[in-house]
Amino acid sequence: MVSNGTAKAKRALPLRARRDEDKEARRRLILQEALGLYTATSYAEVKMADVAERSRLAKGTVFLYFPTKEALFLALLEALLFAWFEKLEGLLSSGAGRWTGERVARTVAESLEGQEPLTRLLALLQTVLEQNVTPAQARGFKERLLEALGRTGALLEERLAFLGPGEGGRFLLHLHALVTGLRQMADVAPVTREVLELPHMAPLRVDFTRELTEALTTLLRGLEAR
Amino acid sequence: MVSNGTAKAKRALPLRARRDEDKEARRRLILQEALGLYTATSYAEVKMADVAERSRLAKGTVFLYFPTKEALFLALLEALLFAWFEKLEGLLSSGAGRWTGERVARTVAESLEGQEPLTRLLALLQTVLEQNVTPAQARGFKERLLEALGRTGALLEERLAFLGPGEGGRFLLHLHALVTGLRQMADVAPVTREVLELPHMAPLRVDFTRELTEALTTLLRGLEAR
DNA sequence: TCTGTCAATGACCCTCGGTCATTTTCGCGC
DNA sequence: GCGCGAAAATGACCGAGGGTCATTGACAGA
Numbered sequence: 440m441v442s443n444g445t446a447k448a449k450r451a452l453p454l455r456a457r458r459d460e461d462k463e464a465r466r467r468l469i470l471q472e473a474l475g476l477y478t479a480t481s482y483a484e485v486k487m488a489d490v491a492e493r494s495r496l497a498k499g500t501v502f503l504y505f506p507t508k509e510a511l512f513l514a515l516l517e518a519l520l521f522a523w524f525e526k527l528e529g530l531l532s533s534g535a536g537r538w539t540g541e542r543v544a545r546t547v548a549e550s551l552e553g554q555e556p557l558t559r560l561l562a563l564l565q566t567v568l569e570q571n572v573t574p575a576q577a578r579g580f581k582e583r584l585l586e587a588l589g590r591t592g593a594l595l596e597e598r599l600a601f602l603g604p605g606e607g608g609r610f611l612l613h614l615h616a617l618v619t620g621l622r623q624m625a626d627v628a629p630v631t632r633e634v635l636e637l638p639h640m641a642p643l644r645v646d647f648t649r650e651l652t653e654a655l656t657t658l659l660r661g662l663e664a665r
Numbered sequence: 666m667v668s669n670g671t672a673k674a675k676r677a678l679p680l681r682a683r684r685d686e687d688k689e690a691r692r693r694l695i696l697q698e699a700l701g702l703y704t705a706t707s708y709a710e711v712k713m714a715d716v717a718e719r720s721r722l723a724k725g726t727v728f729l730y731f732p733t734k735e736a737l738f739l740a741l742l743e744a745l746l747f748a749w750f751e752k753l754e755g756l757l758s759s760g761a762g763r764w765t766g767e768r769v770a771r772t773v774a775e776s777l778e779g780q781e782p783l784t785r786l787l788a789l790l791q792t793v794l795e796q797n798v799t800p801a802q803a804r805g806f807k808e809r810l811l812e813a814l815g816r817t818g819a820l821l822e823e824r825l826a827f828l829g830p831g832e833g834g835r836f837l838l839h840l841h842a843l844v845t846g847l848r849q850m851a852d853v854a855p856v857t858r859e860v861l862e863l864p865h866m867a868p869l870r871v872d873f874t875r876e877l878t879e880a881l882t883t884l885l886r887g888l889e890a891r
Numbered sequence: 892t893c894t895g896t897c898a899a900t901g902a903c904c905c906t907c908g909g910t911c912a913t914t915t916t917c918g919c920g921c
Numbered sequence: 922g923c924g925c926g927a928a929a930a931t932g933a934c935c936g937a938g939g940g941t942c943a944t945t946g947a948c949a950g951a
Contacts, residue, residue: 462929481795487908497931502909565788566795569707620842657883688898713939723900728940 466504469494470515477515478556482566487511509572513580516564519557524587526550531594538598540659541652547614548652562619588612601663610662617654621647692730695720696741703741704782708792713737735798739806742790745783750813752776757820764824766885767878773840774878787841788848814838827889836888843880847873 472493476485487508491498505511527550531543538546551558568577585608592607602610698719702711713734717724731737753776757769764772777784794803811834818833828836 481797483796486906498908499910499932500930503929506909508908562791563795566792569789569792570709571707616846620846653887661879712937724939725901725941726899729898732940734939 462504465494465496469496469501469504469511470518473511473515474519474556477512477563478559482512482563507573507576509567509570510576512560512563512567513572513576516557516560517580517583519554519560521583521587523550523554523557524591528591528594531591531598537600540599540663541656543595543598544652544655544659547655548648551618551651552648558618558621561615565619599659599663606662610658613658614655617651617658621650621654688730691720691722695722695727695730695737696744699737699741700745700782703738703789704785708738708789733799733802735793735796736802738786738789738793739798739802742783742786743806743809745780745786747809747813749776749780749783750817754817754820757817757824763826766825766889767882769821769824770878770881770885773881774874777844777877778874784844784848788845791845825885825889832888836884839884840881843877843884847876 469490473485473490476489476493485508487501488498490511491501494501501511505514527547530546530550588608588611592605592609592611595607595610596602596604695716699711699716702715702719711734713727714724716737717727720727727737731740753773756772756776814834814837818831818835818837821833821836822828822830
Protein backbone atom coordinates (compact mmCIF):
# COMPACT_ATOMS: atom_id res chain seq x y z
CA MET A 440 0.00 0.00 0.00
CA VAL A 441 2.69 2.46 0.97
CA SER A 442 4.70 3.57 -2.06
CA ASN A 443 7.93 1.61 -2.31
CA GLY A 444 11.03 2.36 -4.33
CA THR A 445 10.56 0.19 -7.43
CA ALA A 446 10.83 1.77 -10.88
CA LYS A 447 7.23 0.93 -11.60
CA ALA A 448 5.96 2.68 -8.48
CA LYS A 449 8.12 5.70 -9.23
CA ARG A 450 6.73 6.14 -12.69
CA ALA A 451 3.22 5.85 -11.35
CA LEU A 452 3.90 8.23 -8.50
CA PRO A 453 2.95 11.59 -10.02
CA LEU A 454 -0.47 10.29 -10.95
CA ARG A 455 -0.85 8.48 -7.67
CA ALA A 456 0.08 11.68 -5.91
CA ARG A 457 -2.50 13.63 -7.89
CA ARG A 458 -5.18 11.12 -6.94
CA ASP A 459 -4.13 11.17 -3.30
CA GLU A 460 -4.31 14.94 -3.36
CA ASP A 461 -7.84 14.74 -4.64
CA LYS A 462 -8.72 12.27 -1.93
CA GLU A 463 -7.22 14.47 0.73
CA ALA A 464 -9.05 17.50 -0.63
CA ARG A 465 -12.35 15.64 -0.63
CA ARG A 466 -11.68 14.44 2.89
CA ARG A 467 -11.14 18.00 4.03
CA LEU A 468 -14.28 19.08 2.23
CA ILE A 469 -16.35 16.52 4.11
CA LEU A 470 -14.78 17.55 7.42
CA GLN A 471 -15.50 21.18 6.73
CA GLU A 472 -19.14 20.60 5.84
CA ALA A 473 -19.54 18.35 8.88
CA LEU A 474 -18.08 21.04 11.11
CA GLY A 475 -20.65 23.50 9.83
CA LEU A 476 -23.44 21.10 10.72
CA TYR A 477 -22.06 20.09 14.11
CA THR A 478 -21.57 23.64 15.28
CA ALA A 479 -25.02 24.65 14.04
CA THR A 480 -27.00 21.84 15.69
CA SER A 481 -26.58 18.88 18.00
CA TYR A 482 -24.70 15.67 17.30
CA ALA A 483 -27.81 13.54 16.93
CA GLU A 484 -29.38 15.98 14.50
CA VAL A 485 -26.50 15.78 12.06
CA LYS A 486 -27.40 13.05 9.57
CA MET A 487 -24.79 11.41 7.44
CA ALA A 488 -27.10 12.00 4.48
CA ASP A 489 -26.97 15.73 5.22
CA VAL A 490 -23.20 15.72 5.38
CA ALA A 491 -23.15 13.92 2.03
CA GLU A 492 -25.62 16.31 0.45
CA ARG A 493 -23.77 19.42 1.61
CA SER A 494 -20.57 17.90 0.27
CA ARG A 495 -22.36 17.13 -3.03
CA LEU A 496 -21.57 13.45 -2.67
CA ALA A 497 -23.62 10.29 -2.37
CA LYS A 498 -24.09 8.91 1.13
CA GLY A 499 -22.02 5.86 0.39
CA THR A 500 -19.09 8.02 -0.67
CA VAL A 501 -18.82 9.65 2.73
CA PHE A 502 -18.46 6.19 4.23
CA LEU A 503 -15.48 5.58 1.94
CA TYR A 504 -13.66 8.37 3.75
CA PHE A 505 -14.93 7.78 7.28
CA PRO A 506 -16.05 4.31 8.38
CA THR A 507 -18.64 5.55 10.87
CA LYS A 508 -20.34 8.71 12.00
CA GLU A 509 -18.31 8.60 15.18
CA ALA A 510 -15.08 8.31 13.21
CA LEU A 511 -16.00 11.40 11.23
CA PHE A 512 -16.62 13.32 14.42
CA LEU A 513 -13.40 12.12 16.04
CA ALA A 514 -11.42 13.02 12.92
CA LEU A 515 -12.90 16.49 13.01
CA LEU A 516 -12.18 16.90 16.69
CA GLU A 517 -8.68 15.60 16.20
CA ALA A 518 -7.93 18.10 13.45
CA LEU A 519 -9.04 21.06 15.54
CA LEU A 520 -7.56 19.68 18.74
CA PHE A 521 -4.13 19.08 17.29
CA ALA A 522 -4.06 22.48 15.64
CA TRP A 523 -4.72 23.92 19.07
CA PHE A 524 -2.00 21.77 20.66
CA GLU A 525 0.41 23.25 18.15
CA LYS A 526 -0.70 26.75 18.95
CA LEU A 527 -0.28 26.16 22.67
CA GLU A 528 3.10 24.57 22.13
CA GLY A 529 4.19 27.61 20.18
CA LEU A 530 3.17 29.92 23.00
CA LEU A 531 4.85 27.74 25.62
CA SER A 532 8.05 27.50 23.61
CA SER A 533 8.63 31.24 23.25
CA GLY A 534 11.17 32.31 25.82
CA ALA A 535 12.70 29.87 28.28
CA GLY A 536 13.09 29.05 31.96
CA ARG A 537 10.49 28.68 34.67
CA TRP A 538 7.17 30.47 34.62
CA THR A 539 4.72 31.27 37.37
CA GLY A 540 1.53 29.23 37.51
CA GLU A 541 -0.43 32.35 36.72
CA ARG A 542 1.54 33.02 33.57
CA VAL A 543 0.98 29.46 32.39
CA ALA A 544 -2.72 29.81 33.18
CA ARG A 545 -2.93 33.03 31.18
CA THR A 546 -1.06 31.48 28.30
CA VAL A 547 -3.35 28.48 28.16
CA ALA A 548 -6.46 30.63 28.34
CA GLU A 549 -5.07 32.86 25.62
CA SER A 550 -4.40 29.89 23.39
CA LEU A 551 -8.07 29.02 23.57
CA GLU A 552 -9.30 32.38 22.33
CA GLY A 553 -11.04 32.07 19.01
CA GLN A 554 -11.37 28.30 19.41
CA GLU A 555 -15.15 28.16 19.75
CA PRO A 556 -15.54 25.30 17.27
CA LEU A 557 -13.02 23.25 19.20
CA THR A 558 -14.52 23.88 22.61
CA ARG A 559 -17.95 23.16 21.20
CA LEU A 560 -16.82 19.82 19.84
CA LEU A 561 -15.07 19.02 23.12
CA ALA A 562 -18.39 19.46 24.86
CA LEU A 563 -19.87 16.99 22.36
CA LEU A 564 -17.11 14.46 22.90
CA GLN A 565 -18.90 12.93 25.86
CA THR A 566 -21.99 12.49 23.72
CA VAL A 567 -20.05 10.74 21.01
CA LEU A 568 -18.27 8.44 23.40
CA GLU A 569 -21.66 7.49 24.79
CA GLN A 570 -22.61 6.16 21.37
CA ASN A 571 -21.29 2.79 20.38
CA VAL A 572 -17.84 3.92 19.36
CA THR A 573 -15.88 0.79 18.58
CA PRO A 574 -12.82 0.17 20.75
CA ALA A 575 -10.61 0.23 17.66
CA GLN A 576 -11.64 3.76 16.76
CA ALA A 577 -11.36 4.95 20.33
CA ARG A 578 -7.96 3.30 20.61
CA GLY A 579 -6.60 5.06 17.54
CA PHE A 580 -7.87 8.36 18.81
CA LYS A 581 -6.48 7.66 22.24
CA GLU A 582 -3.01 6.87 20.97
CA ARG A 583 -2.74 10.06 18.98
CA LEU A 584 -4.18 12.00 21.88
CA LEU A 585 -1.64 10.55 24.27
CA GLU A 586 1.19 11.47 21.99
CA ALA A 587 0.03 15.07 21.93
CA LEU A 588 -0.62 15.07 25.66
CA GLY A 589 2.87 13.81 26.29
CA ARG A 590 4.49 16.35 23.99
CA THR A 591 2.58 19.37 25.21
CA GLY A 592 2.64 18.11 28.78
CA ALA A 593 6.44 17.92 28.67
CA LEU A 594 6.56 21.58 27.71
CA LEU A 595 4.42 22.42 30.70
CA GLU A 596 6.71 20.44 32.95
CA GLU A 597 9.65 22.48 31.70
CA ARG A 598 7.88 25.69 32.60
CA LEU A 599 6.64 24.63 36.03
CA ALA A 600 9.16 23.27 38.51
CA PHE A 601 6.55 21.62 40.69
CA LEU A 602 5.16 19.36 37.97
CA GLY A 603 6.53 15.84 38.06
CA PRO A 604 6.95 13.57 35.01
CA GLY A 605 3.60 12.93 33.33
CA GLU A 606 1.82 15.54 35.37
CA GLY A 607 1.70 17.94 32.45
CA GLY A 608 -0.69 15.52 30.77
CA ARG A 609 -2.67 15.28 33.96
CA PHE A 610 -3.00 19.04 34.01
CA LEU A 611 -4.28 19.01 30.44
CA LEU A 612 -6.97 16.52 31.37
CA HIS A 613 -8.10 18.83 34.15
CA LEU A 614 -8.15 21.52 31.50
CA HIS A 615 -10.45 19.43 29.35
CA ALA A 616 -12.97 19.10 32.17
CA LEU A 617 -12.78 22.81 32.90
CA VAL A 618 -13.25 23.87 29.32
CA THR A 619 -16.12 21.46 28.85
CA GLY A 620 -17.79 22.69 32.01
CA LEU A 621 -17.41 26.33 31.08
CA ARG A 622 -18.69 25.75 27.60
CA GLN A 623 -21.61 23.81 28.98
CA MET A 624 -22.47 26.68 31.29
CA ALA A 625 -21.99 29.23 28.55
CA ASP A 626 -24.25 27.98 25.79
CA VAL A 627 -24.37 24.31 24.91
CA ALA A 628 -27.34 22.44 26.32
CA PRO A 629 -30.72 23.80 25.25
CA VAL A 630 -32.19 23.53 28.73
CA THR A 631 -29.15 25.08 30.36
CA ARG A 632 -29.16 27.90 27.88
CA GLU A 633 -32.81 28.61 28.52
CA VAL A 634 -32.20 28.50 32.23
CA LEU A 635 -29.29 30.87 31.95
CA GLU A 636 -31.32 33.44 30.12
CA LEU A 637 -34.08 33.49 32.66
CA PRO A 638 -35.33 37.02 33.37
CA HIS A 639 -35.61 36.78 37.16
CA MET A 640 -32.12 35.35 37.52
CA ALA A 641 -29.09 37.53 37.06
CA PRO A 642 -27.72 36.60 33.63
CA LEU A 643 -24.78 34.29 33.93
CA ARG A 644 -22.44 35.83 31.43
CA VAL A 645 -19.35 33.71 31.35
CA ASP A 646 -16.16 35.54 30.51
CA PHE A 647 -14.52 32.44 29.19
CA THR A 648 -10.92 33.61 29.24
CA ARG A 649 -11.09 35.28 32.63
CA GLU A 650 -12.87 32.39 34.37
CA LEU A 651 -10.58 29.84 32.83
CA THR A 652 -7.50 31.78 33.86
CA GLU A 653 -8.73 31.96 37.43
CA ALA A 654 -9.63 28.29 37.59
CA LEU A 655 -6.29 27.22 36.18
CA THR A 656 -4.37 29.54 38.48
CA THR A 657 -6.16 27.99 41.45
CA LEU A 658 -5.49 24.51 40.18
CA LEU A 659 -1.79 25.19 39.65
CA ARG A 660 -1.46 26.89 43.01
CA GLY A 661 -2.96 23.77 44.54
CA LEU A 662 -0.54 21.51 42.71
CA GLU A 663 2.39 23.68 43.76
CA ALA A 664 1.31 23.62 47.39
CA ARG A 665 1.45 19.83 47.58
CA MET B 666 -59.20 14.62 34.98
CA VAL B 667 -58.39 15.78 38.46
CA SER B 668 -60.85 14.31 41.01
CA ASN B 669 -63.63 16.76 41.78
CA GLY B 670 -66.12 16.81 44.65
CA THR B 671 -69.24 15.22 43.11
CA ALA B 672 -70.92 12.27 44.81
CA LYS B 673 -70.23 10.05 41.86
CA ALA B 674 -66.52 10.81 41.91
CA LYS B 675 -66.36 10.20 45.64
CA ARG B 676 -67.90 6.76 45.42
CA ALA B 677 -65.50 5.84 42.69
CA LEU B 678 -62.50 7.14 44.53
CA PRO B 679 -61.35 4.06 46.47
CA LEU B 680 -61.12 2.03 43.31
CA ARG B 681 -59.65 4.88 41.34
CA ALA B 682 -57.12 5.36 44.09
CA ARG B 683 -56.22 1.70 44.01
CA ARG B 684 -55.68 1.83 40.29
CA ASP B 685 -53.60 4.97 40.57
CA GLU B 686 -51.51 3.28 43.21
CA ASP B 687 -50.87 0.39 40.87
CA LYS B 688 -49.92 2.80 38.12
CA GLU B 689 -47.59 4.68 40.38
CA ALA B 690 -45.98 1.44 41.57
CA ARG B 691 -45.46 0.28 37.99
CA ARG B 692 -44.01 3.65 37.09
CA ARG B 693 -41.53 3.38 39.91
CA LEU B 694 -40.68 -0.17 38.86
CA ILE B 695 -39.82 0.98 35.35
CA LEU B 696 -37.72 3.84 36.70
CA GLN B 697 -35.85 1.50 38.99
CA GLU B 698 -35.06 -1.01 36.27
CA ALA B 699 -34.01 1.80 33.95
CA LEU B 700 -31.69 3.19 36.59
CA GLY B 701 -30.00 -0.18 36.85
CA LEU B 702 -29.38 -0.19 33.12
CA TYR B 703 -28.28 3.43 32.84
CA THR B 704 -25.74 3.16 35.61
CA ALA B 705 -24.38 -0.11 34.24
CA THR B 706 -23.85 1.02 30.63
CA SER B 707 -24.08 4.09 28.42
CA TYR B 708 -27.23 5.92 27.40
CA ALA B 709 -27.19 4.68 23.82
CA GLU B 710 -26.79 1.08 24.89
CA VAL B 711 -29.94 1.06 26.97
CA LYS B 712 -32.73 -0.19 24.70
CA MET B 713 -36.34 0.47 25.53
CA ALA B 714 -36.97 -3.21 24.82
CA ASP B 715 -34.47 -4.07 27.56
CA VAL B 716 -36.16 -1.77 30.04
CA ALA B 717 -39.47 -3.42 29.18
CA GLU B 718 -38.08 -6.92 29.51
CA ARG B 719 -36.45 -6.23 32.88
CA SER B 720 -39.72 -4.73 34.07
CA ARG B 721 -41.58 -7.82 32.77
CA LEU B 722 -43.72 -5.67 30.52
CA ALA B 723 -44.28 -5.39 26.79
CA LYS B 724 -42.41 -2.64 25.00
CA GLY B 725 -45.60 -0.76 24.23
CA THR B 726 -46.50 -0.66 27.91
CA VAL B 727 -43.39 1.28 28.84
CA PHE B 728 -44.42 3.91 26.33
CA LEU B 729 -47.74 4.26 28.17
CA TYR B 730 -45.82 5.51 31.18
CA PHE B 731 -43.10 7.51 29.43
CA PRO B 732 -43.74 9.00 25.99
CA THR B 733 -40.12 8.79 24.85
CA LYS B 734 -36.79 7.36 25.89
CA GLU B 735 -35.62 10.85 26.76
CA ALA B 736 -38.66 11.44 28.94
CA LEU B 737 -37.90 8.26 30.86
CA PHE B 738 -34.35 9.43 31.44
CA LEU B 739 -35.41 12.92 32.48
CA ALA B 740 -38.02 11.49 34.86
CA LEU B 741 -35.34 9.33 36.42
CA LEU B 742 -32.93 12.22 36.73
CA GLU B 743 -35.66 14.38 38.16
CA ALA B 744 -36.52 11.86 40.85
CA LEU B 745 -32.91 11.56 42.01
CA LEU B 746 -32.21 15.25 41.59
CA PHE B 747 -35.18 16.40 43.62
CA ALA B 748 -34.46 13.92 46.38
CA TRP B 749 -31.00 15.46 46.54
CA PHE B 750 -32.42 18.99 46.56
CA GLU B 751 -34.48 17.98 49.57
CA LYS B 752 -31.46 16.55 51.33
CA LEU B 753 -29.45 19.70 50.69
CA GLU B 754 -32.33 21.87 51.83
CA GLY B 755 -32.51 19.89 55.05
CA LEU B 756 -28.81 20.43 55.71
CA LEU B 757 -29.03 24.15 54.88
CA SER B 758 -32.07 24.63 57.10
CA SER B 759 -30.53 23.26 60.27
CA GLY B 760 -29.41 26.15 62.43
CA ALA B 761 -29.80 29.74 61.33
CA GLY B 762 -27.95 32.94 60.51
CA ARG B 763 -25.05 33.53 58.17
CA TRP B 764 -22.51 30.90 57.30
CA THR B 765 -19.03 31.15 55.88
CA GLY B 766 -18.53 30.23 52.26
CA GLU B 767 -16.39 27.32 53.36
CA ARG B 768 -19.12 25.90 55.54
CA VAL B 769 -21.62 26.12 52.70
CA ALA B 770 -19.10 24.45 50.40
CA ARG B 771 -18.57 21.63 52.89
CA THR B 772 -22.30 21.20 53.35
CA VAL B 773 -22.95 20.99 49.63
CA ALA B 774 -20.14 18.50 49.12
CA GLU B 775 -21.43 16.44 52.04
CA SER B 776 -24.93 16.39 50.58
CA LEU B 777 -23.51 14.75 47.48
CA GLU B 778 -21.92 11.84 49.29
CA GLY B 779 -23.49 8.56 48.30
CA GLN B 780 -25.17 10.15 45.27
CA GLU B 781 -23.20 8.28 42.62
CA PRO B 782 -26.30 7.41 40.59
CA LEU B 783 -27.30 11.05 40.51
CA THR B 784 -23.89 12.38 39.53
CA ARG B 785 -23.63 9.70 36.89
CA LEU B 786 -26.95 10.68 35.38
CA LEU B 787 -25.98 14.35 35.53
CA ALA B 788 -22.96 13.52 33.42
CA LEU B 789 -25.32 11.82 30.95
CA LEU B 790 -27.68 14.79 30.85
CA GLN B 791 -25.67 16.49 28.15
CA THR B 792 -25.88 13.34 26.06
CA VAL B 793 -29.64 13.17 26.42
CA LEU B 794 -30.13 16.82 25.60
CA GLU B 795 -28.11 16.23 22.47
CA GLN B 796 -30.73 13.73 21.32
CA ASN B 797 -33.93 15.09 19.88
CA VAL B 798 -35.60 15.97 23.13
CA THR B 799 -38.79 17.76 22.22
CA PRO B 800 -39.11 21.32 23.50
CA ALA B 801 -42.26 20.36 25.42
CA GLN B 802 -40.42 17.74 27.45
CA ALA B 803 -37.47 20.00 28.04
CA ARG B 804 -39.82 22.79 29.05
CA GLY B 805 -41.60 20.69 31.64
CA PHE B 806 -38.30 19.58 33.06
CA LYS B 807 -37.01 23.12 33.03
CA GLU B 808 -39.99 24.50 34.91
CA ARG B 809 -39.71 21.97 37.69
CA LEU B 810 -35.96 22.48 37.79
CA LEU B 811 -36.34 26.23 38.09
CA GLU B 812 -38.75 25.84 40.96
CA ALA B 813 -36.24 23.72 42.84
CA LEU B 814 -33.38 26.04 41.93
CA GLY B 815 -35.33 28.99 43.25
CA ARG B 816 -36.26 27.25 46.48
CA THR B 817 -32.85 25.85 47.28
CA GLY B 818 -31.14 28.93 45.94
CA ALA B 819 -33.14 31.11 48.33
CA LEU B 820 -31.84 29.05 51.24
CA LEU B 821 -28.30 29.66 50.03
CA GLU B 822 -28.95 33.36 49.82
CA GLU B 823 -30.10 33.34 53.43
CA ARG B 824 -26.86 31.73 54.50
CA LEU B 825 -24.52 33.90 52.48
CA ALA B 826 -24.79 37.66 52.84
CA PHE B 827 -22.94 38.38 49.61
CA LEU B 828 -25.39 36.52 47.38
CA GLY B 829 -27.94 38.76 45.69
CA PRO B 830 -31.44 37.69 44.65
CA GLY B 831 -31.35 34.80 42.17
CA GLU B 832 -27.65 34.21 42.68
CA GLY B 833 -28.28 31.10 44.73
CA GLY B 834 -29.61 29.48 41.58
CA ARG B 835 -26.62 30.73 39.66
CA PHE B 836 -24.35 29.10 42.20
CA LEU B 837 -26.19 25.80 41.79
CA LEU B 838 -25.64 25.92 38.04
CA HIS B 839 -21.93 26.35 38.63
CA LEU B 840 -22.21 23.37 40.90
CA HIS B 841 -23.73 21.32 38.11
CA ALA B 842 -20.80 22.05 35.84
CA LEU B 843 -18.31 21.23 38.59
CA VAL B 844 -19.94 17.95 39.52
CA THR B 845 -20.21 16.93 35.89
CA GLY B 846 -16.60 17.81 35.27
CA LEU B 847 -15.37 15.91 38.30
CA ARG B 848 -17.45 12.88 37.44
CA GLN B 849 -16.17 13.02 33.90
CA MET B 850 -12.61 13.07 35.13
CA ALA B 851 -13.27 10.35 37.64
CA ASP B 852 -14.78 7.59 35.55
CA VAL B 853 -17.30 8.37 32.87
CA ALA B 854 -15.93 8.46 29.35
CA PRO B 855 -14.30 5.21 28.18
CA VAL B 856 -11.42 6.98 26.51
CA THR B 857 -10.87 9.30 29.43
CA ARG B 858 -10.93 6.39 31.82
CA GLU B 859 -8.38 4.52 29.78
CA VAL B 860 -6.23 7.61 29.61
CA LEU B 861 -6.46 8.15 33.32
CA GLU B 862 -5.28 4.67 34.08
CA LEU B 863 -2.27 4.91 31.88
CA PRO B 864 0.78 3.33 33.49
CA HIS B 865 3.33 6.04 32.64
CA MET B 866 1.11 8.79 33.96
CA ALA B 867 0.56 9.35 37.68
CA PRO B 868 -2.93 7.97 38.40
CA LEU B 869 -5.46 10.72 38.68
CA ARG B 870 -7.37 9.65 41.75
CA VAL B 871 -10.12 12.11 42.36
CA ASP B 872 -11.24 12.59 45.95
CA PHE B 873 -14.66 13.79 44.94
CA THR B 874 -15.71 15.41 48.19
CA ARG B 875 -12.41 17.11 48.88
CA GLU B 876 -11.97 18.51 45.38
CA LEU B 877 -15.53 19.69 45.22
CA THR B 878 -15.24 21.42 48.58
CA GLU B 879 -12.14 23.24 47.45
CA ALA B 880 -13.61 24.28 44.12
CA LEU B 881 -16.77 25.58 45.74
CA THR B 882 -14.84 27.43 48.43
CA THR B 883 -12.82 29.15 45.74
CA LEU B 884 -15.93 30.00 43.78
CA LEU B 885 -17.69 31.46 46.81
CA ARG B 886 -14.63 33.40 47.87
CA GLY B 887 -14.58 34.88 44.39
CA LEU B 888 -18.25 35.83 44.57
CA GLU B 889 -17.74 37.41 47.99
CA ALA B 890 -14.79 39.43 46.76
CA ARG B 891 -16.79 41.14 44.02
C1' DT C 892 -73.76 -12.34 33.53
C1' DC C 893 -73.36 -8.45 30.72
C1' DT C 894 -71.09 -4.11 29.73
C1' DG C 895 -68.09 -0.14 29.46
C1' DT C 896 -63.54 1.46 30.54
C1' DC C 897 -58.94 1.35 30.54
C1' DA C 898 -54.52 -0.99 30.77
C1' DA C 899 -51.52 -4.26 28.21
C1' DT C 900 -49.89 -6.26 24.16
C1' DG C 901 -46.84 -7.11 20.18
C1' DA C 902 -46.99 -6.78 15.23
C1' DC C 903 -45.97 -3.13 12.57
C1' DC C 904 -43.85 1.46 10.80
C1' DC C 905 -40.18 4.80 9.99
C1' DT C 906 -35.76 6.83 10.35
C1' DC C 907 -31.09 6.50 9.96
C1' DG C 908 -26.44 4.39 10.19
C1' DG C 909 -24.10 1.38 7.44
C1' DT C 910 -23.31 -2.16 3.13
C1' DC C 911 -22.40 -3.67 -1.44
C1' DA C 912 -23.31 -4.92 -6.31
C1' DT C 913 -23.21 -2.01 -10.11
C1' DT C 914 -21.86 2.03 -12.76
C1' DT C 915 -18.75 5.81 -13.76
C1' DT C 916 -14.35 7.93 -14.09
C1' DC C 917 -9.82 8.11 -15.60
C1' DG C 918 -4.94 7.07 -16.57
C1' DC C 919 -2.66 4.28 -19.80
C1' DG C 920 -1.01 1.42 -23.81
C1' DC C 921 -1.94 0.72 -28.42
C1' DG D 922 -9.31 7.88 -30.12
C1' DC D 923 -10.22 3.45 -28.41
C1' DG D 924 -10.63 -0.25 -25.46
C1' DC D 925 -8.88 -1.86 -20.75
C1' DG D 926 -8.29 -2.28 -15.94
C1' DA D 927 -8.42 -0.28 -11.52
C1' DA D 928 -10.10 2.78 -8.39
C1' DA D 929 -13.87 5.87 -6.97
C1' DA D 930 -18.68 6.95 -6.72
C1' DT D 931 -23.31 5.66 -6.48
C1' DG D 932 -27.87 4.66 -4.43
C1' DA D 933 -30.91 0.73 -3.64
C1' DC D 934 -31.03 -2.01 0.08
C1' DC D 935 -30.58 -3.94 5.02
C1' DG D 936 -31.09 -4.12 10.08
C1' DA D 937 -31.57 -1.98 14.55
C1' DG D 938 -34.17 0.44 17.48
C1' DG D 939 -37.50 4.17 18.90
C1' DG D 940 -42.20 4.83 18.66
C1' DT D 941 -47.53 3.55 17.19
C1' DC D 942 -51.97 1.50 17.25
C1' DA D 943 -55.66 -1.92 16.44
C1' DT D 944 -56.77 -5.71 19.12
C1' DT D 945 -57.12 -8.32 23.40
C1' DG D 946 -57.82 -8.87 28.24
C1' DA D 947 -59.05 -7.63 33.05
C1' DC D 948 -62.11 -5.83 36.07
C1' DA D 949 -65.57 -2.80 38.48
C1' DG D 950 -70.38 -1.87 38.49
C1' DA D 951 -75.32 -2.86 37.26
